[in-house]
Amino acid sequence: MAIEKENFSRRDFIKNSSMFAGGVVFASLINPYKFVFATKQPKGKGKWYGIGIDIEKCIGCGSCARACKIENNVPDDPFFFRNWVEQYTITNDERILVSSPNGGIDGFKQPVPEEDIYKTFFVPKMCNHCAKSPCTQVCPVGASFESPEGLALVDQSYCIGCGYCVQACPYGCRYIDPVKGVVDKCTLCYHRLEKGLDPACMMACPTGARIYGDLNDKNSAVSLFLKEHNCAVLKPQLNTESKLFYNDLSQEVH
Amino acid sequence: MDKIQSLYEALTKVDGFIYPNELALNWDMLIVMYPYITGLVAGAFILASLNRVFDIKALRPTYELSLLTALSFMLVATMPLITHLGQPLRFYEMLITPHLTSAMAIFGFVYLWYLMVVLLLEIWFDYRYDMVIWSREKKGFMKFFYKALTLWVSDTSPESRKTDEKIGYFITVVGIPSAFLLHGYVGFIFGSIKANPWWSTVMMPVIFLFSAMVSGIALVMFIYMVVSYLRKQKIDMNALDTIAKYLFYILIIDFTLESLDQIHRIYEADESFDILKILVRGKLFFTFFIMQIGVGVVIPLATLGFLQFKKPRVRIRKLIYWIISICVLVGIFYMRWNVVIGGQLFSKSFYGFTSYKVNLIGGSDVTLSLLWFIVPFFILAFLLWLLPPWKKAPPIEIPEE
Numbered sequence: 001m002a003i004e005k006e007n008f009s010r011r012d013f014i015k016n017s018s019m020f021a022g023g024v025v026f027a028s029l030i031n032p033y034k035f036v037f038a039t040k041q042p043k044g045k046g047k048w049y050g051i052g053i054d055i056e057k058c059i060g061c062g063s064c065a066r067a068c069k070i071e072n073n074v075p076d077d078p079f080f081f082r083n084w085v086e087q088y089t090i091t092n093d094e095r096i097l098v099s100s101p102n103g104g105i106d107g108f109k110q111p112v113p114e115e116d117i118y119k120t121f122f123v124p125k126m127c128n129h130c131a132k133s134p135c136t137q138v139c140p141v142g143a144s145f146e147s148p149e150g151l152a153l154v155d156q157s158y159c160i161g162c163g164y165c166v167q168a169c170p171y172g173c174r175y176i177d178p179v180k181g182v183v184d185k186c187t188l189c190y191h192r193l194e195k196g197l198d199p200a201c202m203m204a205c206p207t208g209a210r211i212y213g214d215l216n217d218k219n220s221a222v223s224l225f226l227k228e229h230n231c232a233v234l235k236p237q238l239n240t241e242s243k244l245f246y247n248d249l250s251q252e253v254h
Numbered sequence: 255m256d257k258i259q260s261l262y263e264a265l266t267k268v269d270g271f272i273y274p275n276e277l278a279l280n281w282d283m284l285i286v287m288y289p290y291i292t293g294l295v296a297g298a299f300i301l302a303s304l305n306r307v308f309d310i311k312a313l314r315p316t317y318e319l320s321l322l323t324a325l326s327f328m329l330v331a332t333m334p335l336i337t338h339l340g341q342p343l344r345f346y347e348m349l350i351t352p353h354l355t356s357a358m359a360i361f362g363f364v365y366l367w368y369l370m371v372v373l374l375l376e377i378w379f380d381y382r383y384d385m386v387i388w389s390r391e392k393k394g395f396m397k398f399f400y401k402a403l404t405l406w407v408s409d410t411s412p413e414s415r416k417t418d419e420k421i422g423y424f425i426t427v428v429g430i431p432s433a434f435l436l437h438g439y440v441g442f443i444f445g446s447i448k449a450n451p452w453w454s455t456v457m458m459p460v461i462f463l464f465s466a467m468v469s470g471i472a473l474v475m476f477i478y479m480v481v482s483y484l485r486k487q488k489i490d491m492n493a494l495d496t497i498a499k500y501l502f503y504i505l506i507i508d509f510t511l512e513s514l515d516q517i518h519r520i521y522e523a524d525e526s527f528d529i530l531k532i533l534v535r536g537k538l539f540f541t542f543f544i545m546q547i548g549v550g551v552v553i554p555l556a557t558l559g560f561l562q563f564k565k566p567r568v569r570i571r572k573l574i575y576w577i578i579s580i581c582v583l584v585g586i587f588y589m590r591w592n593v594v595i596g597g598q599l600f601s602k603s604f605y606g607f608t609s610y611k612v613n614l615i616g617g618s619d620v621t622l623s624l625l626w627f628i629v630p631f632f633i634l635a636f637l638l639w640l641l642p643p644w645k646k647a648p649p650i651e652i653p654e655e
């Protein structure tokens with residue numbers, strides 16, 4: 001699988017090492033904004049993926065999380081996930097209860113009696129494929145990078161397993177694979193996209209709550225979804241420019 | 255896979271809601287050790303520079319000791335970081351293909367600069383003359399060894415000593431900002447993570463810096479007393495009192511900065527405040543209020559403050575200094591602990607907490623951390639044997655120009 005990467009190759013580094021001395025400051029002078037963010041802004045051509053999730057439609061079946069574990073060989077244990085589903089319950093006395101037992105794979109139970117519930121809903125989570133992704137910014141070796149299609153990916157043959165990106169992701173989307181000792185995360189099933197197939201979670205969803213597509217194409221499924229719904233992203237105050245858009249997102253969701 | 259086992263155990267101890275991937279604390283005790291050890295290096299070095307650059311004569315007896323202490327800890331400073339990696343053997347990637355937007359990548363270069371250019375050079379110029387003399391006195395392998403250490407520069411003329419002295423001075427001047435950089439940088443590694451409100455503050459590098467000075471000074475104080483005891487030499491009380499005085503002042507600055515940071519948090523009370531409040535009052539109560547503030551700050555400040563006004567007998571003063579230096583070292587360790595571990599105990603969803611249990615026997619991170627803390631003392635013992643400060647020729651006077 002050949003992915004065009006934005007990080008440095010060894011030869012590049014040696015070639016550029018003379019520039020390195022003053023280069024850090026210099027580069028930030030020439031192009032101050034580029035230095036702040038690790039990733040590139042959309043070029044205007046080619047695909048630029050975005051994701052939509054319709055909370056109104058999600059029934060919390062957990063098929064998406066299950067499909068992902070199988071498709072991507074994610075460890076079975078209930079603390080390694082590329083995507084998962086959260087159940088939010090707000091009670092009449094304004095308590096907010098959140099749970100995600102085994103990421104929602106085994107379905108949900110509602111412990112609060114019906115009459116005490118003010119409202120309840122499911123929020124599927126996955127990597128937001130942020131356009132200004134803090135995770136790729138902090139990677140010391142550039143093993144985390146953004147593909148030209150706007151997907152935050154990891155080169156596992158290069159990752160040193162420092163866990164810095166895990167700390168930097170505000171959404172808890174990364175984990176260190178206990179066997180490989182390197183980081184793993186949602187790739188939007190890059191290996192399937194390349195073959196023209198849909199990501200596993202999108203295929204598995206029975207209600208069509210999950211949508212993805214090219215944000216540059218104004219007629220793509222995700223562009224139309226954004227046009228027709230009032231969408232919001234998670235933690236907008238962190239300016240990660242998340243590209244995972246939720247319809248009907250409650251303000252309680254972090 | 256006991257790691258997985260302990261994660262299953264941790265799963266039963268989650269309070270509230272955490273993102274599923276947050277159960278595993280990826281940065282364990284080794285990452286606590288990492289800023290702790292670099293801090294000791296920076297602090298010990300800054301104490302040495304006080305003598306040299308600011309010409310505080312009372313500190314002369316601890317000058318070489320501070321430098322050698324800094325070097326011993328510097329040599330292992332990256333080990334906690336490397337041994338904690340999921341792929342330790344790929345560590346070199348960080349040096350040959352650094353990713354320039356990463357705070358961690360640049361650390362490698364700051365480290366090398368500091369170790370190679372500042373510390374080693376300063377010690378070399380300081381000891382060059384003595385090593386030449388020792389190489390003449392010794393026989394066999396040691397003769398050769400000292401010769402090699404001098405890099406076969408055997409000039410012992412007063413002029414050459416003056417040059418050594420001048421270059422050494424220059425390196426110390428460069429060294430002070432480097433020490434600041436080194437540890438400020440470690441603070442930045444945490445302070446720049448906007449995802450984590452417990453870490454993300456511009457104060458972090460400054461706080462790290464001052465706590466580094468505090469811990470380094472305490473360490474030299476402790477080592478000076480132990481070394482003197484082992485050598486059955488009289489402790490220079492003037493030096494000890496002076497070190498204690500600086501410890502006192504810098505501790506005040508450190509505590510002020512930390513309080514400022516906390517007060518700022520409390521007053522601003524942004525969205526993360528509620529969860530941090532529960533964190534500090536609950537899971538961090540012991541390590542924060544008792545160990546970091548109580549043992550690490552209040553007791554030393556009160557005692558040292560008292561000593562500024564009233565000086566008890568030498569024996570008692572020595573005992574007090576010895577205990578205080580340990581208190582400070584413990585306190586700063588817990589400060590690092592509260593930053594590194596504390597920052598991972600609450601969920602970034604702000605809805606709950608995970609837990610971290612120190613497994614004294616099983617946990618490889620604890621064993622390794624202890625190892626990386628003990629090894630520098632052996633290195634120091636070796637260095638003191640190789641380059642004994644007490645056998646150095648008396649310093650040459652440079653006439654005022």
Ligand code: SF4
Nearest residue numbers: 127128130135152169
């Ligand atoms: S959601 Fe997390 S892992 Fe995904 S791109 Fe954003 S910061 Fe990176």
Ligand code: SF4
Nearest residue numbers: 139159160162163165
């Ligand atoms: S764990 Fe791997 S991908 Fe993440 S920051 Fe470290 S080296 Fe980069």
Ligand code: SF4
Nearest residue numbers: 058059061062064205
């Ligand atoms: S598969 Fe679809 S409906 Fe089921 S939990 Fe996932 S997003 Fe919701």
